[in-house]
Amino acid sequence: MKNISILFTAADRIELDEVESDFLPLGEHEVLTRTRYSLVSAGTELACLSGVEDWFNFPATPGYTCVGEVVELGARVEGIVPGDMIYSWGGHRQYNVVDTAHTGRLCVKAPADMPLHLVPFTRMITVAMTALRISSIELGDYVGVVGLGLVGNFAAQLAGLQGGEVIGLDLSEKRVALAQDCGVHHAFAIDPATISEQVAEITAGQGLTTLIEATGNPRALPAALPLLGRYGEVILLGTPRGEFTSNLTDALSYVHLDGRGSQTFKGAHEWRYPVARDAFVKHSIQRNSEIVLDLMRAGKLQVSPLHTHTLPPTEAESAYRGLQQHKDDYIGVVFDWTAV
Template identity: 50%
Template sequence: MKNRKIMFVSPQQVETVEEEFIPAALADNEVLVKLIYSLISPGTELAMLSGKESWAQLPVCPGYASVSQVVEVGQGVTDFKIGDNVFHYGSHSEYQVVSTSQLLIKPPADLDLRWVPFTRMATVAFTSVRVSNIEVGDYVSVTGLGLVGNLAAQLARLQGAFVIGVDLSSKRIETANQCGVDYALNGGNGGIKEQILALTGGQGVSTQIEATGVPQVGVESLGWIGSLGEIVFLGSPRGEFNTDVTDVLNYCHLYNRGCITFKGGHEWRYPTEPNAFVKHSLVRNSKIVFELVKQNRLQIEPLLSHVIKPEQAKEAYEGLRNNKDDYNGVLFDWS
């Protein structure tokens, strides 16, 4: 059979290729799937496309958020059958062999399939809320209102917080407003610390979720975190930033300057499957996201900016890199 897939062939070079695909005989716990939709993860995939990530040696087929249809099952597979739609952590490759021991979940039958791949971004965002001390009535700030930051802001509101989102893009601020974020501020206008202190009665936020991955933003946000507050690093820090680390550490250490807790919010903090010793897992979070989306408590549609064919991949990545106002949630339609 012919298989289409998107390849990062060299730094900033994207191609959609077609090749012969002859899958080997499936193992007992494997299924062969055909993509329906796959979602670009802008932060991770643009970092991969730069060629600077040691863990993603080019050429590589990127992607990790997909909904597919099962076209063949291994002899030992009992939970899935041919024709089932499944959410999985798949790449931008039309046909893939997936192990049932990996994350593989049937989404609700009445859930819009275009929304299903966004579940991955929501479970990434979920970690920031899971590790935080957010309680009803707290003020929470989120820097970076892309897919993950926006969803983190929505989840913090569901936790009972008043949420202040910050971004440089007027379009993403507009989208945050559509998704119900309480206050959305344009970081390009300056005075963010003063605006946040005014919104919080001079107290600052109790939790700051850093979703840009820009180290300087994380350091600057310390100034609007209240005493005994916390900062959760949701976006993986990238790039170089030189500062006086002693001053940063003292700010976080001394009570009269903040006494702030640093927390890592990486998705893989939690196991894939539920177990008896850990409350949270990626499977549990995914199923919760399905239900929140079904109940319209988690907004996905405003995040969906483009549904395009794989042959338009080069255009998609250029848009995400150079036109963040118009490109946000980009789905590849493999039909």
């Protein structure tokens, strides 16, 4: 079937084209959806566009979070009917197919009373939620989040919901202001000359209990380690990219030496949890997604301030150039497929 899709055809080349998708006939457990909205995951998609991700082979369609209307389903699909709105991990294309029997695929009904354009943000929130799931954050803990982009902002909000006293840190004044608008009251633009004093004042000299590194920039971590208190934990949420040469011994001393804190480092890649619910595992991405949708519906997570742009797929080039060149202005970029 013909399927209008955003394509990365080569490094730094973006096209919108009609491609042939081998979706039909559907398998007995498959669901065909017509996309309403899809969200750009800036960090991953810009890395794919630049050609640094080995798993992304040109030409290909980027994207992995969308909401769409069910238009057809296989004979053995249960609990879903045509017309239902489905949140899935489909790409930036007119039509997507979800195999509901595949334990590595996600297919969740969108709440009927929730604005559809906000549903794709669920994926970025569940990515951020991984940091909370593996952390030891308890009521009254001091939680620092370095990097207040989409994922970092959501991590800060979730840490607050978990009972943490959150301190958001970023180099960008605009992202700091945006975090404050989302309820992160202690948010600062990082000034190396004063940041230690600011954190010490808020934490009464104890330092952070948990440090969530959400930038993925390996240069950000070493400078942040002194902000962490004794026996604190470092959560590596952002995917590290790019080369960085440093003194690893100095970083490891924060882990090993009692005099430097005996810190614990933890990785927070979302794939450490199963996608589908599992009777033997408490957390899953499906369960996290359902919880996130409930939190969004209840107004406990601020999403609208982070939704900065809605563009038709015909303006994909403009969207990605904005994400590349105007990072402080292009935060949450949604493609609107309703007129396609």
